[in-house]
Amino acid sequence: MITVHYFARLRELTGKGEESLDRAPMTVEELLNWAEETYPGFGKETIHVAVNEEYALKDDVIQAGDVCAFIPPVSGG
C-alpha cells in the first residue's frame, strides 16, 4: 500500500487528509495521473509530489510502504 496525504486546497477538494492506495509500484507521474482522473480539478500541472518527505521527480518509482504527499504551490511566510 501507498499512503498519500492531501493538504490545503487538495484536502478540501478530496474531502480527506489521507488515504491508502493499493497500486505500488507506480511512478510519480502515474500517481499524478491517477489523482487527476479520480479528483477532477486536481490540477496536476502545478502540483509536486513528495515521497517519504522529500521532493520527487516525475519518473521516480513509488514502492509499497512509501508515504507520499501532494504539494500544491506553497505559500508560507
Add this chain to the structure above:
Amino acid sequence: MKRYEIIDQPIDVQKYSDLVLHPAAGAVTVFTGHVREWTHGVRTLYLAYDAYVPMAEKKLAEIGAEMEAKWPGVQVAMAHRIGELKISDIAVVIAVSSPHRKAAYEANEYAIERIKEVVPIWKKEIWEDGEEWIGAQKKYPEKGSES
C-alpha cells in the same frame, strides 16, 4: 528545545532569539512575519495556515544548514505557526546570530525567501466575500537541499 518547528500556538519570539544567542555572537537578527489586513486593496479578515508538519520541519532544518554553509558562524532558529491567525499575529519567526551583523542580516533574508520557495506550508486568505488558498511556486523544487 527545537530550533526548527511548526507550531499551532502563538509564537514566543524571545524563545527563538535566546536559542541562537551565545558568547561569540555579536549580532542577532530577528524577523517576524505578520498577518496583513490589506493585500492589493483586498481586506483579509483572517488567515488559515496548513502544513505537512514533518516535512516542513525537515525543510526548515535544511534551510538552516544551507545558511550555516553560506555564512560560517551563523546559528539559526525558525518557527512557523499554523491554524487560524488574526490580523497582526506572527506567522513566522526567523532568528539568526552571527559574530558580525552583516551575515546575520543577509542570512535572515535568505531564510524567508527559501521558506517561501520550498517549505510545504499553505496560506488561505479569508475575506468578507470569499476565501482562497494562495500559492505561486516559482519552479519545481530541486531534490535535496540544493538551492
